[in-house]
Each structure stands twice: as C-alpha cells, then as structure tokens.
Amino acid sequence: MTKYTDQGKNDTRSGFGAGLAELGRTNPNVVALCADLVGSLKMQKFIEENPDRFFQIGIAEANMMGIAAGLTIGGKIPFTGTFANFSTGRVYDQIRQSIAYSGKNVKICASHAGITLGEDGATHQILEDIGLMKMLPGMVVINPCDYNQTKAATIAIADYDGPVYLRFGRPKVANFTPADQKFEIGKAVLLQEGTDVTIVATGHLVWEALQAAEELASKGISSEVINIHTIKPLDKEAILKSVKKTGCIVTAEEHNYLGGLGESVAGALASAHPTPQEFVATKDTFGESGTPAQLMDKYGLNNKAIITAVSKVIERK
C-alpha cells in the first residue's frame, strides 16, 4: 500500500480556499457568503475572481444562513464561511428550519473547528459541532484530514445536491494525501492494512493515527488505519470489514466523545458486530487557551493518546 509522507505542512482552511477558487472557475452556480472572516477562511481568491458571486454578510451568521437558503431557490449553490462555532451552535435553528428541513443545497463550510483553534480559547473552540450537525436529518457531515483532501472535498460537495457540513481547521498540519485524489462522499479511505487493531480517525487525527501506527509497528502491533472523512453517512461496511479481521477498534477525533465519530462507530457496531472500542476524543469538556500542540497533548488528542488507547483495547479483545 501507499506509504504516506508529509509533503509539507499546510492548513486545511487553505485547502478550502483553493477548492472554492477552483469552483469559481468551473461552476457558475457556485456563490460564496462570509460573515466577516474572509481572511481566516482563505476566500480571497474566489472573491477576487468572482466579485459578483460573493456576498459579504457582516457579523450576522443567522442572516447568512437564511440568505444562503434563499439563494438556492434561484438555482445557486451557496458556500457559507465562518468559524465552526458560528456555523453551527450559533445558527442551529436557522440551519434546521431554513436549510435542513427545507432541503436546501447549502454548503456550510466551517473553519477553526476543534481545539486546535488554539489561543482564542473555549469561546471559539467548538467540540460539539459534529454532533449538532449529524443529528439533523439529511445533513452530510465531512471532516477532511489535510490540505489536499479539504480541497478535493470542497470541489466534490458542489456536485452533491443537498445540505453539507464541511469542517476544517486553522493550524498548518501534515499534508499527506494525494493532490489528485478523487473525493467520494461517504467512502472511507483505507490508509494502512493491519491485523491487530483498527484505528478509525477523522480530521487532524488521521495523521496522528498514521504516526501512532508506525510507532506501534515497532512494538510488533499491526494497525489498520482508516480515514473516515465522512462521518455521515458513515461507511459502516468498511469499518465492519476491518473489525471482523482485527477484533477491536480505536476511534480518534478532535471532538467531544459525545456526539462524535466514535459514537457513530459504536452505534453501527453495537447493532452489527459488537466490538471492544476505545475513544480518543475530548471527555465532555470545554477547551482553553494554548498552542494547538499543547492543547492536543493536554486533552489527549495526539498519536501518544492513540497508542495508549490501542494498548487498552487490545487487552479487552
């Protein structure tokens, strides 16, 4: 199988910006909206090339979600941009009624998700957004792992007719997936085959899972690593196939264990193939200020935490 190596650190939000810019050139129906965070969301290129198709809403996220819903009625494909916190919890009812229940083709693009937002602290670090969004009937939830995958996902969701939540982050992280990858919504990506444990990760934790697997291999533990970029719809088949071979699973995500990927995986396995599982996730807590690396360490969201979880879950087999 492919050996994944870091092609150079980059931020997933820049992957979004690059994907949006490409859509600006290829899909005349794509429009973009932003609530006063153009620089943070890396939307400048799209705006520069398509000034008529960009709507600066100001600091008014509820209005932005409603306007996006209205734009779909004229056949547009709106991409909204703001931080994950303001893309979800702040505007939950607007998304629920005007977008999800109304079945509108809005792409809710959410940057600075999770604890790696860093120094701004807990007011801006949302660790509940995956849960909020996956609970909405019909909402697709995607959390790509690196720059290349975020770019590919951004481009892919324009071709899907329906509401999508696309979650990405702030810090520069390893860029290790192929630049020319084909992004398939709902299709897990098997990154590494193994026999002793399945590690299923999403977002920034995918690279950490690969690092953990390498360390585990040196200890004689064979890990199967799966990138679940789409939390909903979940690729249950890929997960089932893997745990039937390995007999245990670790889920890893930059999110609360309540409502996150781990919970979705546990739910799928409980009814189909009960499997020992350990959760690498935050434990029902808010975040705090700090550097991304410090926070990922303190809250148990890195390769070390994955290695610990693997040791525990293998003992439970």
Added chain:
Amino acid sequence: MPELNQLQDIVTQTRRDILRMVHKVNSGHPGGSLGCAEFFVSLYHELMDLNEGFAMDGKGEDLFFLSNGHISPVYYSVLARKGYFAVDELNTFRLINSRLQGHPTTHEGLPGIRIASGSLGQGMSVAIGAAQAKKLNNDTKIIYSLHGDGELQEGQNWEAIMYASGKKVDNLIATIDLNGKQIDGATDDVLPMGDLKAKFEAFDWDVVEIKEGNNIAAILEGMKEAKSRTGKGKPVCVLLYTMMGNGVDFMMHTHAWHGKAPNDEQLESALSQNAETLGDY
C-alpha cells in the same frame, strides 16, 4: 383583472376555508389568517406575476415568502384556490400523512411552498437571498414577503433589515402584518416595538403604509405604490394595518383567537357571517 367584488368573494370563501380547516382538527391559527385574507387574495389574484404551474426556482415570476408560518390556513386556502393543488386537499390540514403540515414546509413537496417557516424571524433573510439570486440571474421579477409584527422581536430580522438596505436589495417588498397582537396579548404589552415606520426608515428602507389592511382597494393601491418604488436602490417595507380575526365578529378586537379553533357553535356562527361564494371543499 378580477373586479373588486370577485376578489371579495374569494376572500369570503378563504375565510370559510380557514375556519373549517382549524375547526376540523381543533388546532391551528385562525386569527392572523383571517386578518391577512385580503392581502393574500390581492397578492395571488391580482398583484403577483406568476407562471403557470410550480417550479421551485421560480425563474421569471414574482415569488412570495411567508415568514410567520403559523398563518398557514390562509396560505393553503389561497394556494389551493389559485390552483397549486386540489382544493379538496384542504381537508387534510394538520392530519397525519398530509402535505398540509401545521406550518408550511417544502418537506412534503406541496406546490407553492419554497421554504419551511414557523420558527419565527427567518423569512426575511430567505427572501433577501431569493432576491439576490434574481439579480444574479438578471431576473427582473420581485420578491414579496410577509412577517408578523410580534415576529419583529426576533433579532435575525434586524440583521436582515440592516443588510437589505446596506446591500441595496431593491427588488424586495417586505410586508409587516401590523395587527398589534401576539400570543400573550397586545404587542405593546408584551414588548413595545415603538414606531416601526421610523425604525425601518432609520434602517434606510422605503416605507409604504396601508392603513386599511383589510380593504382590498386600499391594499391594491398601497401595494402598487410599493411596487413602483422597487428598483430604486432601497428595499421596500409595507406596514399593513390589519384586524386579527377580521370577518368574524367574535374573533375581532381580541388576541384570543391567535391559536385557538372555534367549537361547533362558534363555527356555525362564523360561517353564517361569511356565506359560501366559490363552493366549500
């Protein structure tokens, strides 16, 4: 163009539809529905440029968005009698497996509806988005929307009101149903909103007042005036002064019928005040 008395006949039948719909399921919102019957009938039968049939994208036609979705009975009656769906379907209002949900929705595919509403304060943003899409599509038709006065207590409206003028969304006519009442009582008692005309003007909207919001001739005149002010760089607000429960004596001058259905006797009395014109469903 229909004569005024023809429009009045549709209004009378719409009142009967509203009353019979809410009576059958002993739920729904007759008060605000009755108060806006003349407005809806004027809009759909006279004012709006509408295409045949229903297409979600509504290209090349005027669009209407109802933000205060609880007055769904008047919306459903007017849509049915305009031909968007069979009038008989009004029989299914609020029943299980119906397309006529308690509050309007696209979810069941009811022709004529383009957005779900009911959770208040969201419709103006949606209307603005649809208006901006029309501009992008070089579509010169306009967007109409209706909002409750109590609904303006929701903050999202003021985000939208600020945006619409700031971004010169001048192909929008947002009408406020000024009946002065909400569930808990008079708006002035629940939360006084002061001078709405001054507020909209302060937000740089063009404001048209229709003092007799239950008089078809006054509505037509005011709405035509409002339309003449579109395309001039400002969004247009219509302040429509209405009487909640209009056309049924015991439902007027009170907020009691905001969300309450009449019993058998009350229905009989209400219907006797509004003789059948187009035929009951």
